[in-house]
Amino acid sequence: MVLISQRIFLETIKKYCLAHDIAIEIRSGGWLLIMTRGNERRLAIGYDIGLNSAVAHQVANDKSACADVLASAGVPALPHTLVLGAKLSKHIPGSDSLDAIQLLLDRHPLGLVVKPNAGTSGELVFRVTTRAQLETAVARILAAHPSLAISPYVEIEDEVRVVLLDGRALIVYGKTRPSVVGDGVHSLRALARAATTEDQFKIITTEHDVAALDAIPPLGERRLLNWRHNLDAGAEPVLLADGAAREACVALAIRAAQAVGIRFASIDVVRADGAWKILEVNAGVKMEALGRRHPELVEAAYGSALDCLFG
Template identity: 75%
Template sequence: MVLISQRIFLETIKKYCLAHKIAIEIRSGGWLVIMTRDGQRRLAIGYDLGLNSAVAHQVANDKAACAEALAAAGVSVIPHTLFLGAKLSKHIPGSDSFDAMLRLLEQHPQGLVVKPNEGTSGELVVRVSTRPQLERAAARILAAYPSLAISPYVEIEDEVRVVLLDERALIVYGKTRPTITGDGTHSLRELARRAVAAEQLNTATEDFSAAELEVILPAGERRILNWRHNLDAGAEPVLLADGEARDACVALAIKAAKAVGIRFASVDVVRANGRWQVLEVNSGVKMEALGKRHPDLVEAAYQAALDEVFA
């Protein structure tokens, strides 16, 4: 795996090591970092600095297991149900049951969200409301991943990410989905091209059919482009001001981190049906999109984590 060397995560590690006289080796195109000082050898891989235990890391990366662990600890969480692909399902009878998936769809007529049970950046996260859609989504995900998770679709009013280090909130920011306003002249597709980066256009507009994208929006009509709040789908990070909402999100995120036993993580908290719930916990703390707007803040967060790595 080759990554661009300008990743803020990697650049921050390089700056930190230089400032603290730590020898650094960058391997695998920047995916693996080896840091050595006074006989101490520390590793960073992906967006993981190594502060979390193996169990906490694995639970956080397993969406269904994480949801169950949080629910068992009394944390308000969006439920996720695990389904296994052919290679794993033989070990747990019924874990590949499409009938069980259909029953979930019947229980939630507003729809379901189907996603890889382990995955990041919103890849292959699909909203379904019919049997054919569910069949296609499950087949597509299980062709690429060993398992999938299904959660009920809920209308998310707000989504907030809380970056925590040892139960201390380092950064709290919301994710604002791209919105367009009709002018009576341009099509939805043309307006979307102005609203999001070219590389995000397909992802940001995938909720619309080809015909819908060619519709001319009436002047003044506003549309949210994507039901997802993923930054890779065009959403923008916005720092959350002090107040009741921020306090509620931080308190819930800390409760979730304690339940999982994780030290350094980002916790996604959503407001749906008027209450805050945990959507997921991320063991790898990726802040590239936020770093484009607030590089000093992101660097400070990673540096605080690195201080703990070499404490």
């Protein structure tokens, strides 16, 4: 397991501070950073270096609120419906109604995606197609989080992350989901076990039923192992070349950042049914997976943000 102190984010900031005569205090196991240069004192927590306003940060970290803000600004985005847990539902009567949630499921035959309203890293994200699955997902999430968000499931053809600073794209990369190619002999389970880490394999086994895992893919047939483009679940970052797709994603990400009023963010753009839409806006810019492949790009991106932070 990678220790917090070994995060690429932390190591990059330490390197920047050393090069710019900035004193740095590392607290909370590396989760909180206190940076000081002369009379200037700056804080970074998690993956947020402190460039964004409190409101922009909170809106970006609230999936349903962010979707509402984007819709209000006319920015194409996947809708997210808020569902509150027992402690909060009294403030919005009916917001915890399973019957109301069932109506969403009835309107979307491909199913729903249920996830924490303020979660990250793809934890506790479920695709549901039945009421029983829906109730289980809601119960599991609300046992750990005060609220959740529900969006219609769509077949995502491509997912692209745009790292923006003050309306300028610093890095643009796609997320390639893990896959295997059938050999006509081994089951999907065996192929997946050989091609993934133990943690990734555990995630994959929850994404497929037993029959699908035990089936033997035909020789030469490629099978995706995950319906999510999540880097922590095994997807690989691939830099996006110049072209129409890159231009479209950057333009849409800039519109989303302007709508939220956020300066430094990583914005996920997805292509579904041939159209690009915003999936999420992330105030914490996490580039651990990309940093293992392109450390110079990640260092330059964080460096640009820190240049702005220290003027």
